[in-house]
Amino acid sequence: xxxxxxxxxxxxxxxxxxxxxxxxxxxxxxxxxxxxxxxxxxxxxxxxxxxxxxxxxxxxxxxxxxxxxxxxxxxxxxxxxxxxxxxxxxxxxxxxxxxxxxxxxxxxxxxxxxxxxxxxxxxxxxxxxxxxxxxxxxxxxxxxxxxxxxxxxxxxxxxxxxxxxxxxxxxxxxxxxxxxxxxxxxxxxxxxxxxxxxxxxxxxxxxxxxxxxxxxxxxxxxxxxxxx
Numbered sequence: 001x002x003x004x005x006x007x008x009x010x011x012x013x014x015x016x017x018x019x020x021x022x023x024x025x026x027x028x029x030x031x032x033x034x035x036x037x038x039x040x041x042x043x044x045x046x047x048x049x050x051x052x053x054x055x056x057x058x059x060x061x062x063x064x065x066x067x068x069x070x071x072x073x074x075x076x077x078x079x080x081x082x083x084x085x086x087x088x089x090x091x092x093x094x095x096x097x098x099x100x101x102x103x104x105x106x107x108x109x110x111x112x113x114x115x116x117x118x119x120x121x122x123x124x125x126x127x128x129x130x131x132x133x134x135x136x137x138x139x140x141x142x143x144x145x146x147x148x149x150x151x152x153x154x155x156x157x158x159x160x161x162x163x164x165x166x167x168x169x170x171x172x173x174x175x176x177x178x179x180x181x182x183x184x185x186x187x188x189x190x191x192x193x194x195x196x197x198x199x200x201x202x203x204x205x206x207x208x209x210x211x212x213x214x215x216x217x218x219x220x221x222x223x224x225x226x227x228x
Contacts, residue, residue, distance in 0.1 A: 006031070010039055011060070014050060019057035071105070073113055079105060080117040088124035089173060091138035133178070133196045137171060139203055140180050140195065144168045147208040150182075153200045154193055161199065162186070167208045169216045171195070181223070183214045190219050 006029055013028055014020050022033045044050050049061030083102040087095045106114060143150050150168055155161050167183035178195040
């Protein structure tokens, strides 16, 4: 990759994330961390408002923008396939947003690229969850984003029903089912809940806190240790 292209992609990567470490950037661009440090310093010298420092991470300052992106044929094909696969299992609201976003991208592709993207031979059969599960998934996704607690009525594998107040942390797709990763106030611990076993979901006014030991990062770390 030419250095000019690498610098362009470097800015794109930093712009697309809240905070990007040199390690992450080096892996994505297939260069050394030393090269990333040097490239960032050169970009800063040229006036690109990259904020951050070595060992912490980088982000792009407010007010900086780049010309509209042109997608390569391979990138357009990947986006087309990604939208097709995702729509089959997203809740209706997000599936509609994905289709609208793809429509905007599709409209600016050159004719040959449009035809090639439409012809990508990857499809996902629409075997979406039932309406109630889709609705629950949307409520949970919105609750995670708004950092609000939820009250759910849950039916376990033995058909026992319980009521839980949860701190929703993320929705996870496992190929056939969606689960909610959450801090459970009843168990005072992290738990996973299948969305299709929730008989009701209520988003509460109470907000999820920022307590150490109950964050998404903590959840992922605990789940990884339990798998081991």
